[in-house]
Amino acid sequence: MIIGVPKEIKDQEARVGVTPAGVKALTEAGHTVLVETQAGEQSGFPDAEYQNAGAEIVGEPGPVWGKAEMVVKVKEPIEKEYVFFREGLVLFTYLHLAPVRGLTDKLLEKKVTGIAYETVHDRQGTLPLLTPMSEVAGRMSVQVGASYLEKERGGRGILLGGVPGVPPAHVCILGGGIVGTNAARVALGFGAKTTLIDVNLNRLRELDDIFNGRLYTLASNSYNVAQATREADLVIGGVLIPGTTAPKIVTRAMVAQMKKGAVIVDVAIDQGGCVETAKPTSHSDPSYLVDGVVHYCVTNMPGAVPNTSTLALTNATFPYLLRLANLGAREALKQDAGLAEGLNTWKGVLTHRGVAESQQRSWTAAGEAIG
Numbered sequence: 001m002i003i004g005v006p007k008e009i010k011d012q013e014a015r016v017g018v019t020p021a022g023v024k025a026l027t028e029a030g031h032t033v034l035v036e037t038q039a040g041e042q043s044g045f046p047d048a049e050y051q052n053a054g055a056e057i058v059g060e061p062g063p064v065w066g067k068a069e070m071v072v073k074v075k076e077p078i079e080k081e082y083v084f085f086r087e088g089l090v091l092f093t094y095l096h097l098a099p100v101r102g103l104t105d106k107l108l109e110k111k112v113t114g115i116a117y118e119t120v121h122d123r124q125g126t127l128p129l130l131t132p133m134s135e136v137a138g139r140m141s142v143q144v145g146a147s148y149l150e151k152e153r154g155g156r157g158i159l160l161g162g163v164p165g166v167p168p169a170h171v172c173i174l175g176g177g178i179v180g181t182n183a184a185r186v187a188l189g190f191g192a193k194t195t196l197i198d199v200n201l202n203r204l205r206e207l208d209d210i211f212n213g214r215l216y217t218l219a220s221n222s223y224n225v226a227q228a229t230r231e232a233d234l235v236i237g238g239v240l241i242p243g244t245t246a247p248k249i250v251t252r253a254m255v256a257q258m259k260k261g262a263v264i265v266d267v268a269i270d271q272g273g274c275v276e277t278a279k280p281t282s283h284s285d286p287s288y289l290v291d292g293v294v295h296y297c298v299t300n301m302p303g304a305v306p307n308t309s310t311l312a313l314t315n316a317t318f319p320y321l322l323r324l325a326n327l328g329a330r331e332a333l334k335q336d337a338g339l340a341e342g343l344n345t346w347k348g349v350l351t352h353r354g355v356a357e358s359q360q361r362s363w364t365a366a367g368e369a370i371g
Helices: 020-028 047-053 061-067 079-084 101-109 131-148 178-190 201-210 222-231 252-256 267-271 306-327 329-335 353-359 366-370
Strands: 002-005 032-036 056-058 070-072 090-093 113-116 170-174 193-198 216-219 234-237 263-266 287-290 293-296 343-346
Touching: 002 061, 020 032, 020 047, 020 306, 032 047, 032 061, 047 056, 061 079, 070 306, 079 101, 090 306, 101 343, 101 353, 113 329, 131 178, 131 234, 131 263, 131 267, 131 293, 131 306, 170 178, 170 222, 178 193, 178 201, 178 234, 178 267, 193 201, 193 222, 201 216, 216 222, 222 252, 234 267, 263 267, 306 329, 329 366, 343 366
Parallel strands: 002 032, 002 070, 032 056, 070 090, 090 113, 170 193, 170 234, 193 216, 234 263, 263 293
Antiparallel strands: 113 343, 287 293
């Protein structure tokens, strides 16, 4: 198979879909790998390393997309890349289609096979290709929040961990999944008073054990969310329903009741955000104010630490990539029901229920679509 690895062009996105180690394994398996020049440069992988591993370096994105049978990326394509879509192309990347109808339209129109990292499941029912970036984003969310609490960045002028004689900041985390758990670990490490809210009481019991009672936990309901966000200096949104638009847990009215200079970091923004006032931002223009509350809603947070993020992501994605290359998309999807959960579009048919419900479209189950 011919596999294309284009350079990411989303704002300040420095990750890359395949490392030189992955190229070496693919070429040893008999595949051809086309890597756009400088695709891995900012992740710490220069062109020479890809060449030494057996890749062909290509100077422009057009030939990478045009010659490849499968394109491997990190972030969902943006409009400049839609021109490269064509029937029969396999696209293996994060897609986050639920809030982006235009991308869904184009994938269906061009009959692209779109396999989304974020909806692939493993045998335990977890999301193995979303987990590493959720770990990074969860940990980063506290670092970012601590920075934006500084006065010069619009925050309340509070040190997250406080000092002797001065209380620490109060961090409120929405969601006890991978993002929330990693955010809690870092927030507690800073010394912040940390409260985590989740709808799953068994998960709250687990987290109480994991953190030896240092983490305050609350059952999720509108009253508890309103009270916790009103008291919080930093709110981190980590609510996820795989493949679908994130529910709006924090309402506009709740934001209006928050402290002036408090900070919201909505990690769920890729799926539309779990805060009603959240809207996607970029690393170039990362924050804005609503009712005096700082909102940080960058859609590719892990892109700020590309070396760590690329290694963590490709550790998880590469086994699936190799299987797709060796077997072809149809056979690989047939043999692995968890990988088939990642199929979002197939030959002009929408194949993911969550995306369909978010966009009010009809859909066909992946197994039925591929036959």
